[in-house]
Amino acid sequence: MKISLNKKESISRRKIIPFIGLSLLIPFFGFQNYKEETATKNEEEYQTLLKSDGTIVKVKVNTIEKAKILKKNISTKSFFSWLGRKL
Numbered sequence: 001m002k003i004s005l006n007k008k009e010s011i012s013r014r015k016i017i018p019f020i021g022l023s024l025l026i027p028f029f030g031f032q033n034y035k036e037e038t039a040t041k042n043e044e045e046y047q048t049l050l051k052s053d054g055t056i057v058k059v060k061v062n063t064i065e066k067a068k069i070l071k072k073n074i075s076t077k078s079f080f081s082w083l084g085r086k087l
Contacts, residue, residue, distance in 0.1 A: 052082055 046058040074082075 052084070054083060 045060060047061055047064060049057050049059050049064075051057055071078075
């Protein structure tokens, strides 16, 4: 009785199934949530504002917090006069 040591083991379907199952569990570990948090941080850094000529400008939130507020809660009439439009 000779035992052959040169016999190569082939990869069977039974050995592949656990790897496929583990790869399907990867999304449940939370890797996807990390990418969403970094994306929201980048979106929060800028805010869209309106200039007096009617164009839209993106401004950093830090700049807005440090800015001096001249008037709070302006009326619609004064807003349209600032834009140069008639009501």
